[in-house]
Amino acid sequence: MFDATRRDIFKACLAGAVASPLALLTSAQAASPQTTSSPAPCVPYKPQWGRGIEGQRKADLGNGTYLNPIIAGDRPDPTILKDGNDYYMTFSSFNTYPGIVLWHSTDLVNWAPIGAALTRNIGTVWALDICKHGDRYYIYIPALTDGKPWSTYVIWADNINGPWSDPIDLKIEGCIDPGHMVGEDGKRYLFVNGIRKIRLSDDGLATDGELQAAYSPWRYPDHWIVENFAPEGPKLFKRGDWFYLVTAVGGTAGPVTGHMVIAARSRSIHGPWEHCPHNPLVRSLSEAEPWWSRGHATVIEGPSVDGKSGDWWMVYHGYENGFRTLGRQALLEPIEWTDDGWFHAKGGDLSQPIAKPRHGKTSASGAALSDDFSRNKFGTQWAFHNPGANELARVGYGKKVLELAAAGNSPVDSSPLTCGVVDRAYQVEVSLQLEGDAEAGLLLFYNHKAFVGMGFAAEAIKSFQYAEEQSWARIPLKTRSLRMRITNDHQVITYEYSQDAGRTWVRHPTRMEVSGLNHNVFGGFLSLRVGIYCAGSGKVQLRDFQYRALSETKTA
Numbered sequence: 001m002f003d004a005t006r007r008d009i010f011k012a013c014l015a016g017a018v019a020s021p022l023a024l025l026t027s028a029q030a031a032s033p034q035t036t037s038s039p040a041p042c043v044p045y046k047p048q049w050g051r052g053i054e055g056q057r058k059a060d061l062g063n064g065t066y067l068n069p070i071i072a073g074d075r076p077d078p079t080i081l082k083d084g085n086d087y088y089m090t091f092s093s094f095n096t097y098p099g100i101v102l103w104h105s106t107d108l109v110n111w112a113p114i115g116a117a118l119t120r121n122i123g124t125v126w127a128l129d130i131c132k133h134g135d136r137y138y139i140y141i142p143a144l145t146d147g148k149p150w151s152t153y154v155i156w157a158d159n160i161n162g163p164w165s166d167p168i169d170l171k172i173e174g175c176i177d178p179g180h181m182v183g184e185d186g187k188r189y190l191f192v193n194g195i196r197k198i199r200l201s202d203d204g205l206a207t208d209g210e211l212q213a214a215y216s217p218w219r220y221p222d223h224w225i226v227e228n229f230a231p232e233g234p235k236l237f238k239r240g241d242w243f244y245l246v247t248a249v250g251g252t253a254g255p256v257t258g259h260m261v262i263a264a265r266s267r268s269i270h271g272p273w274e275h276c277p278h279n280p281l282v283r284s285l286s287e288a289e290p291w292w293s294r295g296h297a298t299v300i301e302g303p304s305v306d307g308k309s310g311d312w313w314m315v316y317h318g319y320e321n322g323f324r325t326l327g328r329q330a331l332l333e334p335i336e337w338t339d340d341g342w343f344h345a346k347g348g349d350l351s352q353p354i355a356k357p358r359h360g361k362t363s364a365s366g367a368a369l370s371d372d373f374s375r376n377k378f379g380t381q382w383a384f385h386n387p388g389a390n391e392l393a394r395v396g397y398g399k400k401v402l403e404l405a406a407a408g409n410s411p412v413d414s415s416p417l418t419c420g421v422v423d424r425a426y427q428v429e430v431s432l433q434l435e436g437d438a439e440a441g442l443l444l445f446y447n448h449k450a451f452v453g454m455g456f457a458a459e460a461i462k463s464f465q466y467a468e469e470q471s472w473a474r475i476p477l478k479t480r481s482l483r484m485r486i487t488n489d490h491q492v493i494t495y496e497y498s499q500d501a502g503r504t505w506v507r508h509p510t511r512m513e514v515s516g517l518n519h520n521v522f523g524g525f526l527s528l529r530v531g532i533y534c535a536g537s538g539k540v541q542l543r544d545f546q547y548r549a550l551s552e553t554k555t556a
Contacts, residue, residue: 047067047290047351047552048061048067048552049061049067049552050062050067051549052365052366053366053367054368054369054370054547054548054549055423055548055549055550056072056366056369056422056423057072057422057424057549057552058110058365058366059071059072059109059110059332059365060109060110060356060362060365061353064355064356065353065354065355065356066109066332066354066356067352067353068290068291068329068331068332068333068350068354069320069329069330069331070109070111070315070330070331070332071089071103071111071329071330072326072329072422072423073326073327073329073420073421073422073527074091074326074328074329074420074526074527074529075091075317075327075328075329075330076091076092076127076252076296076327076328076525077091077092077126077127077128077177077233077296077317077328078090078091078296078298078315078316078317078330079127079129079130079235080130080298080315081130081131081132081137082300082301083132085106085303085361086105086106087104087105087106087108087300088102088103088104088130088160089102089103089105089111089315089330090102090103090117090128090139091330092125092126092127092128092525093118093125094124094125094126094525094526095123095124095383095384095385095386095387096125096379096383097118097119097121097378097379097383097384097387097392098116098118098119098378098379098380099116099117099118099125099379099383100116100117100118100125100128100139100141101113101115101116101117101379101380102114102115102116102117102130102160104363104364106303106360106361106362106363107303107356107357107360107361107362107363108300108302108303108313108315108332108356108360109332109356109357109360109362110362110364110365111363111365111366112363112364112365112366112367113367113380114161115161115162115379116379116380117139117155117157117162117164118141118164118167119164119379120166120167121387121389122141122143122145123143123144123145123146123148124143124144125141125142125143126142126143126144126176126177127142127176127177127232127233127296128140128141128142128178129178129179129180129190129235131180133180133182133188133204135158136156136204137156137157137158137159137160138154138155138156138180138204139154139155139156139164140152140153140154140170140178140179140190141153141154141167141178142175142176142178143167149173149174150173150174150175150176151169151170151171151172151173152169152170152171152172152175152178152192153167153168153169153170154167154168154170154204154205155167155168156204156205168205168206170190170200170205170206170207171207172190172192172198172207172211175192175193175194175196175211176192176193176232177193177234178190178191178192179191179192179233179234179235179236180200180204180236181236181237181238181243181269182269183243183268183269183270184243184267184268185269187200187202187208188200188201188202188204189269191214191234191236191245192211192234193230193231193232193233194213194214194231195213195214195216195217195234195245195247196211196212196213196214197211197212197214197269198210198211198212214270214271214273215234215247215264215271217231217247217249217262217264218249218262218264218276218279218280219249220249220250220260220280224250224257225255225257225258226249226250226251226254226255226257226259226260227250227251227252227254227255227258227259228250228251228254228258229249229250229251230248230249230250230251230252231247231248231249232247232248232249232252232296233246233247233248233297234246234247235247235297235298235299237299237300240341241267242266242341243265243266243267243268243269244263244264244265244299244343245263245265245266245273246261246262246263246297246298246299246314247261247262247263247264248261248262248295248296249262249280249295250280250283250295252293252295252296252328252525253293253319253519253520253525254293254520255293256286256287256289256293256319257283257284257285257286258293259283259284259293259294259295259296259318260280260282260283260294260295261281261283261294261295261296261297261314261316261345262275262276262279262280262281263276263278263281263342263343264276265341265342276342276343277342278342278343278344281297281314281335281343281344282294282295282297282314282316282345283295284318287321289321289350290320290321290349290351291318291319291320291321291331291350292318292319292320292321292324293319293328294316294317294318294331295316295317296316296317297314297315297316298314298316299312299313299314299335299343300312300313300314300315301313302357302358302359302360303357303358303359303360303361304359305359308359310357310358310359311357311358312335312336312337312343313332313334313357314332314333314334314345315330315331315332316330316331316333317329317330317331318331320424322515323424323491323515324515324518324519325446325491325514325515325517325518325527325528326421326422326424326527326528327420327519327526327527327528328525331350332354333345333346333347333350333354334346334347334354334355367380367381368547369381369422369545369547370545370546370547370548371545372543372544372545373397373400373401373402373542373544374399374400375397376397378392378395381420382417382418382419383417383418384415384416384417384418385415385416385418385445385447385448385529385531386415386447386448387415388415391415393405394407394534395417398541401541401542401543402541402542402543403539403540403541403542404417404440404532404539404540404542405534405539406436406439406440406534406535406537406538406539406540407534407535408535409535409536410455410469410533410535411441411443411445411448411451411453411455411464411531411533411535412448412467412468413535414533414534414535416443416445416531416532416533417531418445418529418530418531418532419530419531419545419547420527420529420530421488421527421528421529421530421547422549423549423550424490424552425488425489425490425549425550425551425552425554426488426547426548426549427485427486427487427488427546427547427548427550428442428485428486428530428545428546429483429484429485429486429502429545429546430442430483430484430532430542430543430544430545430546431481431483431501431502431543432456432481432482432483432484432532432540432541432542433480433481433540433541433543434456434457434458434480434481434538434540435480435538435539435540435541436536436537436538436539437458437536437537438457438534438535438536438537438538438539438540439455439456439457439462439534439535439536440456440532440533440534440540441453441454441455441456441462441464441484441532442454442455442484442485442486442530442531442532443455443464443530443531443532443533444486444488444493444514444517444528444529444530444531445529445530445531446517446518446522446524446527446528446529447524447526448467449467449522450467450517450521450522451464451467451517451531452464452465452466452493452512452514452517453486453495453531454484454486454497454508455469455533455535456477456479456482456484456497457536458478458479458480459476459478460474460475460476460477461474461475461477461482461508463475463495463508463510465510465512470510473509473510475508479499482497482498482499483497483498483499483501483502484496484498485497485498485502485505486530487550488514489550489554490554491513491514491515492511492512492513492514493511493512493514494507494508494511495507495508495510496508514528530547
């Protein structure tokens with residue numbers, strides 16, 4: 001697969017983006033207008049989430065309120081569709097295949113996965129757009145294929161549950177972040193980073209024109225602390241006689257005060273576009289806030305019933321304070337319309353519960369991460385990191401067992417099997433049985449330059465820190481079968497192993513702190529995931545993977 005960092009790719013494809021000089025903020029007043037949402041909380045952030053499957057944190061508090069995130073874990077660049085009484089949301093899936101997992105809700109707070117829409121590997125998938133036109137569903141996908149420039153693809157389905165079509169290359173090169181909209185002329189358009197637009201054919205499966213400039217985004221004061229200008233993520237909707245264009249600027253990572261949400265409106269899809277007087281609508285103002293680098297928003301109407309209109313909401317992503325390792329998580333904030341036809345965010349302090357959308361019917365929430373390997377959960381749970389074209393050929397299923405063939409010589413050059421996590425403190429364990437001349441182990445894995453964990457071969461347990469084996473720390477042990485356990489207690493890692501299927505445990509003598517294993521250090525826009533590797537020759541049999549969330553009170 002393409003081996004350049006996504007940070008380099010990002011910089012290369014920012015059409016019209018100009019990096020802003022960085023200077024110290026003199027005050028919160030200088031940093032942003034008072035209309036910006038979510039001021040820094042005045043008390044320490046002590047969240048009290050609901051608890052769902054496996055003790056996973058849950059947004060719905062059961063009393064008519066919710067606490068962000070609405071979907072925990074790595075859910076970057078949310079795109080959301082309202083379809084009658086149902087909502088569907090998906091996220092950037094990068095190199096995960098099957099990819100583009102769709103999530104379903106009826107109340108905007110409780111979400112559950114329903115399946116993956118993309119099965120053919122077209123490369124690295126970034127921020128996409130899901131929409132419905134007529135009776136057909138579409139997903140517009142920017143992807144970087146090995147040896148080719150960025151291009152935009154489309155897949156479609158007549159049923160949201162699939163089957164989805166094979167990807168069609170629209171040949172819109174050098175662009176990311178498509179956003180679909182139908183103009184007052186009845187024609188279909190895609191807006192992309194920049195902010196530029198291109199007309200589509202009536203069936204939405206080809207282009208029908210040239211890429212052209214569409215909007216010159218509002219610019220923040222030059223002294224604000226941001227990553228770069230980076231106008232991206234255009235999302236459009238229509239309300240009354242106005243088209244609204246919601247855009248992200250300021251860079252998606254870097255300083256916590258960088259990423260932000262801005263808006264513009266026009267009576268025509270072709271402009272001219274008028275800047276919202278409340279810009280920026282959303283922006284983190286300091287590291288004291290519970291959510292950092294907030295941006296990349298979609299505006300959506302809430303549930304309606306008996307002809308009554310719903311309230312309005314904004315879905316976007318952000319990093320959790322002190323937990324960049326979890327990636328960018330999905331956040332929900334209410335918005336309010338003003339008499340002049342503009343809107344502003346009104347979530348206030350996102351460390352506090354917020355009233356749920358009116359009229360919403362509670363739907364299923366979350367998904368179990370424990371896996372007895374009795375069925376294939378690739379795409380919805382498991383994925384290879386940076387997979388080769390035939391990576392899935394390494395996988396076989398038996399009776400409650402997953403067999404993973406060896407590849408490479410160590411975790412450094414072997415694509416591990418990975419699973420995303422959703423909690424700030426959790427414990428995972430799995431049983432491993434070696435076959436042939438293989439080694440295998442349990443990791444916390446960001447990328448091949450950033451991982452920690454344990455492995456074992458026939459003669460010893462191996463220790464991995466700083467993305468390499470610490471040979472001095474090998475533990476002599478003759479075995480071909482172990483149960484391994486990793487406890488992540490608020491980014492302090494403890495390893496254990498068991499020779500009797502988990503009845504008794506031995507603690508590994510080394511612990512790790514892993515808060516630095518994140519995008520701002522290693523690039524890639526990823527998250528720290530559970531990883532299982534198998535290297536050498538032969539294979540490993542995996543049984544009884546268990547996940548459970550731990551208390552939000554950090555242990556000493």
